[in-house]
Amino acid sequence: MIEFTKRQQEIIEILKKHEPITAEQIAEMLGVSKGTIRSDLAVLVMTGNIEAKPKVGYFLGKKSLNHMERSEWWHKTPVKEIQSVAVTIDASTTVNDAVISLFLEDVGTLVVVNEDNFLSGIVSRKDLLKVTLGNAQAASMPIQLVMTKKPKVYTVEPDDSVYEAARKLIYYQIDSLPVVKKVNENPHSLKVVGRITKTNIVKSLIEVESEA
Template sequence: ARPKVGYFYTGKSENQEIFDKVKEIKVGEIKSIPVVVDEKTSVYDSIVSMFLNDVGTIFVISGGYLTGVVSRKDFIKSCIGGTDINKVPVGIIMTRMPNIVLAFEDETVLDAAKKIIEHEVDSLPIVEKEIIKGKEYFRVIGRISKTNITRLFIEITNI
C-alpha cells in the first residue's frame, strides 16, 4: 500500500520522485507493437490490416526496411479520390521516406510527444538504424502514439 502522506525524511516527496522519473521515461518503455505491410500490399488489404489491428497508422516496408507511413487520413483521401483500392498498392498513397518523423527506443517520451504535436501526426515508428554501404536504413521495431502517451498520463496522474 502506498503511504498517504507524500513526505519522506529526506525532504523529497513521493510525488517529486515520480515526477522526476516521468521526465526520464524512454520511448522503449511504453512502446506498442508496430503494424507493418509491404509496399506492394493493396490499399484495400492495408485498410483491412489497419482495422484488424485497430491502429491509426500503418508502417510500410520494402526489403525489411521502412519506406513509408499511411494514416487514416491518407486512406480517406484515396477513397474519395476514386483510387481503385483493390489494385493500387499502398506504396502509391503513402508518405515516403525521408519525409517521415522517426522515434528511437532510447529517446524520452517527452521528446517523442513533442515530435507528434509539432508534425501533427498520431504516431511515430520506433526504428533501429542500420548502415549498409554507407546508406542509412531503418528497421521498424515499435510504435509510439498519442494513445501510449494518454495511458502514461493516466498512470502518472492516477496516484
C-alpha cells in the same frame, strides 16, 4: 523543478494569477498568437500541470506526484519502455488490403516496410480516405503510390525520451511515430522495432499517477 521552456513557465505563472483563463487570453498576455502556444498548452495538459474545461478555460492541474517525480518520468523514461508493436505492411500491399488491416488491427496508421523490416514509408487513414473517395480504381493500387515516403516520415529511437516523442506528436500534429533503430549507424537504414502513440503516453501517465 520540471524542465519547462521559458514560455511554458510563463503560462503556469499566468494561470497562478488569472485561472481560469482561455487560450486566447493567455496568448494575448504573452504577445503571441493562439497557434504559437498550442503545443505548449498540450504539453502542460498531458503532463498534468494544467487542466482544461470546455467553455471555462485553463487552470492549474491537481497533481498526485510532486514536480520532481513527474519530471523524472517524463524526461527520463525511454520510448522503448512504453512503445507498442508496429502494424506493418509491404509496399506492394493494395489499398483495399491496407484498409482491411487498419480496421482489423484497430489502428490509425500502418508502417510500410521492406522484406527486412526496414522503414519504407507510412500510410494513415486520412491518406487512404483521400485516395479512395470518388476513385473506383483505388482499391487495387499498391500502397507505395499512396504512402508518405521515408524521407518525410517522422520517427523516434528506442532510447529517446517520452517527452521527445510527445513533442513530435504534438508539433507535427500526428497520432503515432514509428520507433526505429539505425543499422550500422546508417541514417538511411532504419529498422522498425515498434511504434509510440498518444494513447501509449496517456495510458502510461495514468499508470504513473495511480502508483503515486
